Amino acid sequence: MLTPAPRTRDGRSAVVPLVIGVTSHRNISATELAGIRQHVAALFGRLQAEFPGLPLTVLSALAEGGDQLVAEEALAAGARLIAPLPMARAQYAADFPDTPARARFDALCDAAEIIELPLAEGRARTARFDAPSGHERNLRYAQAGVFISQHCHLLLAIWDGKTSDRLGGTAQVVNFHLTGVRLAPEERRRGLSHATLLGVDSERLVYHIVSSRVQDDGAPQPPLRPLQTYWRSGEEVRAGEQPMPAQFHEMFEHAADFAADCVNYAKPIEACVAKNAPAADVLGRLFHIADWLAIHFQKRVLLAMRTLYTVAALMGIAFTVYDNLPAHDYMIFVFLLLFVVAGVVVVTAKRRGWHRKYLDYRALAEGLRVQSFWRRAGLSITGDAEFARDNFMQKQDVELGWIRNLMRSAALESSLAGTPVVADDLSNVVREWVGDAGQGGQLDYYRRKGMLRASTHRRTEAIGAAALCVGIGISVVLALMATRLSTDVKNWLVVIMAAFSIVAAVREAYAYRKADKELIKQYRFMQKLFGDARAALDRAADADERRDILRLLGEAALAEHVEWALMHRARPLEHARP
Numbered sequence: 001m002l003t004p005a006p007r008t009r010d011g012r013s014a015v016v017p018l019v020i021g022v023t024s025h026r027n028i029s030a031t032e033l034a035g036i037r038q039h040v041a042a043l044f045g046r047l048q049a050e051f052p053g054l055p056l057t058v059l060s061a062l063a064e065g066g067d068q069l070v071a072e073e074a075l076a077a078g079a080r081l082i083a084p085l086p087m088a089r090a091q092y093a094a095d096f097p098d099t100p101a102r103a104r105f106d107a108l109c110d111a112a113e114i115i116e117l118p119l120a121e122g123r124a125r126t127a128r129f130d131a132p133s134g135h136e137r138n139l140r141y142a143q144a145g146v147f148i149s150q151h152c153h154l155l156l157a158i159w160d161g162k163t164s165d166r167l168g169g170t171a172q173v174v175n176f177h178l179t180g181v182r183l184a185p186e187e188r189r190r191g192l193s194h195a196t197l198l199g200v201d202s203e204r205l206v207y208h209i210v211s212s213r214v215q216d217d218g219a220p221q222p223p224l225r226p227l228q229t230y231w232r233s234g235e236e237v238r239a240g241e242q243p244m245p246a247q248f249h250e251m252f253e254h255a256a257d258f259a260a261d262c263v264n265y266a267k268p269i270e271a272c273v274a275k276n277a278p279a280a281d282v283l284g285r286l287f288h289i290a291d292w293l294a295i296h297f298q299k300r301v302l303l304a305m306r307t308l309y310t311v312a313a314l315m316g317i318a319f320t321v322y323d324n325l326p327a328h329d330y331m332i333f334v335f336l337l338l339f340v341v342a343g344v345v346v347v348t349a350k351r352r353g354w355h356r357k358y359l360d361y362r363a364l365a366e367g368l369r370v371q372s373f374w375r376r377a378g379l380s381i382t383g384d385a386e387f388a389r390d391n392f393m394q395k396q397d398v399e400l401g402w403i404r405n406l407m408r409s410a411a412l413e414s415s416l417a418g419t420p421v422v423a424d425d426l427s428n429v430v431r432e433w434v435g436d437a438g439q440g441g442q443l444d445y446y447r448r449k450g451m452l453r454a455s456t457h458r459r460t461e462a463i464g465a466a467a468l469c470v471g472i473g474i475s476v477v478l479a480l481m482a483t484r485l486s487t488d489v490k491n492w493l494v495v496i497m498a499a500f501s502i503v504a505a506v507r508e509a510y511a512y513r514k515a516d517k518e519l520i521k522q523y524r525f526m527q528k529l530f531g532d533a534r535a536a537l538d539r540a541a542d543a544d545e546r547r548d549i550l551r552l553l554g555e556a557a558l559a560e561h562v563e564w565a566l567m568h569r570a571r572p573l574e575h576a577r578p
Contacts, residue, residue: 015259015262015286015289016053016054016255016256016258016259016262016406016409017054017055017056017057017080017409018047018051018054018055018056018057018153018154018252018255019057019058019059019151019152019153019154019405019408019409019412020044020047020056020057020058020059020074020079020152020153020154020155020156021058021059021060021148021149021151021152021154021155021156021177022058022059022060022061022066022067022070022071022148022155022156022158023066023067023145023148023149023155023156023157023158023159023170023173023174023177024063024065024066024067024069024070024157024158024159024170024211025065025066025158025159025160025170025211025213026063026064026065026066026067027065027213027214027215027218028065028066028069028158028211028212028213028214029211029212029213029214029218029226030214032211032212032226032227033069035226035227036066036069036158036209036211036227037069037073039209039227039229039240040069040070040073040156040209041073041076041077043156043207043240044056044073044074044077044079045077047154048077050244050249050252051252051253051255051256052256053256053259053260053263054252054255054256054259055079055080056074056077056078056079056080057079057080057081057082057409057412058070058071058074058079058080058081058082059082059083059084059148059151059152059412060074060081060082060083060112060148061083061084061085061086061141061144061145061148062083062085062105062108062109062112063095064095064096064101065158066158066211068104068105068108069158070156070158071083071108071112072108075111080113081108081111081112081113082112082113082114082115082412082416083108083109083112083113083114083115084115084117084144084147084148084151085114085115085116085117085144086117086137086140086141086143086144087116087117087137087140088116089109089114089116092105093105093106113416115415115416117140117143117144117147135167138166138167138168139167139168140168141167141168141169142167142168142172143168144168145168145172145173145176146173146176148173149173149176149177150408151408151409151411151412151415152408153205153252153405153408153409154205154206154207155173155174155177155204155205155206155207156206156207156209157170157173157174157206157207157208157209158170158209158211159171159174159208159209159210159211160210160211160212160213160218160219160220160221160224161208161210161220161221161224162220162221163175174206174208174232177204177206178204178206178232178233178234204233204234205231205232205233205244205245205248206231206232206233207229207230207231207232207240208229208230208231208232208240209227209228209229209240210224210225210226210227210228210229210230211226211227212226228240229241231244231245233245233248248401251400251401251402251405252402254356254360254400254402255402255405255406257353257357258290258293258357258360258361258364258402258406261293261357262289262293265292265293265296268292269288269289269292269293272288272289272292273285273288273289273292276288281372282410282413282414283368283371283372283375283410283411283414284372286368286406286410287365287368287369287372290361290362290364290365290368291365291369293357293361294358294361294362294364294365297354297357297358297361298358298362300349300352300354300358301349301354301355301358304345304346304348304349304354305510305513305514306510307341307342307345308342308345308346309506309507309509309510309513310506311338311341311342311345312342312506312509313502313503313506314334314338315335315338315339315342316498316499316502316506317495317498317499317502318331318332318334318335318338319331319332319335320494320495320498320499320502321495322335324491324494324495324498325488325491325492325495359565359568359569360400360402360403362565363400363403363561363565364403364406364407366557366558366561367403367404367407367558367561368407368410369433370554370557370558371407371410371411373429373432373433373550373554374550374551374554375414376428376429377426377429377546377547377550378426378547379547379550379551379554426543426546426547429550430534430537430546430550433550434530434533434534434537434553435530435534436534441530442526442530442557443527443530443531443534446523446524446526446527446530447523447527449519449523450520450523450524450527453516453519453520453523454520456511456516457511457516457517457520460507460508460511460516463503463504463507464504464507464508466500466504467500467501467503467504468504470496470497470500471497471500471501474493474494474496474497475497477493478490478493478494512571513571515567515568515571518567519564522560522563522564525560526557526560529553529556529557529560530553533549533550533552533553536549537549537550
């Protein structure tokens with residue numbers, strides 16, 4: 001009897017898994033099974049060696065053939081096995097009429113965490129033990145294939161490489177994963193794959209093991225040969241023996257960084273999560289983890305920036321003193337020491353990725369915030385989880401796909417937890433998410449942040465104005481008393497004037513790096529956006545209209561955060577050198 005796979009090798013729940021989906025032919029040639037099994041085991045071994053901080057999770061529908069083969073190898077590798085069944089387990093068992101196949105299916109089900117997929121919207125539900133047949137059954141398989149594709153980070157395809165019109169077949173699932181082409185007219189009308197209307201994710205990766213099939217002309221599509229392996233992504237194809245494409249390797253490395261940070265700061269994170277999110281709220285807990293880490297690295301970034309710009313000001317003043325006051329030649333050594341301090345700060349921040357982590361984790365937190373509130377509001381596209389991830393940061397580099405991947409696995413955990421799609425009253429969602437000015441929610445947050453940024457900007461302008469006045473005043477004094485002042489006094493006045501100018505210039509550069517002016521506009525825009533949404537929600541006639549407003553609000557909030565991320569990525573910390 002197979003034993004259930006642990007969530008991780010040490011039995012703890014994994015915050016950041018590497019999810020491998022499976023799609024495969026059922027009638028694989030028996031002569032190739034051993035070779036395919038070796039390739040699958042080798043792939044799992046490679047992934048575990050390259051990304052030890054990302055526990056493997058395998059999604060398999062447990063159909064005969066490759067689905068079951070991969071599931072067995074997953075359990076042997078210590079991976080977690082999740083089985084999204086296309087219908088109720090009792091109905092699905094009709095696919096395994098002979099005793100050995102049924103026993104194998106039952107053993108794998110006992111070792112897996114099972115999700116009995118709900119029917120897509122608009123489909124009539126049959127009795128639990130009345131197994132669907134014909135086209136209805138194929139639709140269920142198509143739904144399972146879409147679910148696996150939309151929740152995995154890497155799709156493992158055991159496939160002959162041939163195109164096919166068979167609904168829910170391996171060829172269609174691979175094509176859907178790589179191109180976003182939906183599987184059937186029914187799904188297009190009902191929105192089974194509605195998320196792809198927003199464009200295909202650029203981070204979709206397939207590991208293809210070429211197989212033959214037991215049927216007439218069952219050989220692979222020429223020039224493919226049995227047991228060859230390939231990495232496939234969009235138009236790119238490379239041999240499976242080669243390393244994973246670099247952009248995907250970097251993407252998974254960033255996910256591993258997040259997992260490592262979750263471990264490194266486990267105690268304060270757990271205290272925050274325990275205080276703010278119920279244990280059953282998977283999305284809420286992950287949001288608070290990402291939010292805590294984003295705030296933590298934001299503090300690191302701000303500390304580094306303040307240190308750099310303070311050092312820059314002191315360097316300017318030290319060099320001015322050295323240049324104008326011969327009695328203080330030692331200031332050149334102070335200048336050099338400050339230069340070394342600045343270099344250490346820059347190198348430390350860059351090596352530890354503070355700036356990238358702050359932006360990435362903030363992006364993840366904002367995506368999870370929308371995803372969580374959408375789910376609580378009952379907003380769903382496919383019946384399993386809302387797809388905030390599929391319209392979030394689509395224009396970013398592929399390496400940021402790890403953010404959407406983590407949102408996919410969070411949605412998967414929500415499905416496993418059995419949390420109903422409508423889990424909360426809409427009024428609670430509106431109060432906590434939108435809120436009122438001065439009474440919590442994002443509306444109050446943007447109001448406060450806008451006021452704070454405006455106050456900071458006024459201080460920057462005041463410092464600049466003061467420096468200008470001092471400079472003009474000293475210039476006037478020097479002009480009027482040029483013949484009366486000693487050289488030392490003149491030099492000191494020049495140093496004072498330069499010091500004020502340096503401080504003002506550095507303060508202005510610091511404000512630019514933080515994008516104070518742009519953020520004031522953004523916070524005011526977001527305050528108006530949430531204010532208008534709150535007014536529209538108060539006027540809404542029914543719950544469906546309120547959900548439509550919340551959907552539009554979430555999409556607008558995600559789009560605006562993309563602009564925020566782009567703006568800050570254009571001003572990296574490591575370029576803020578004195």
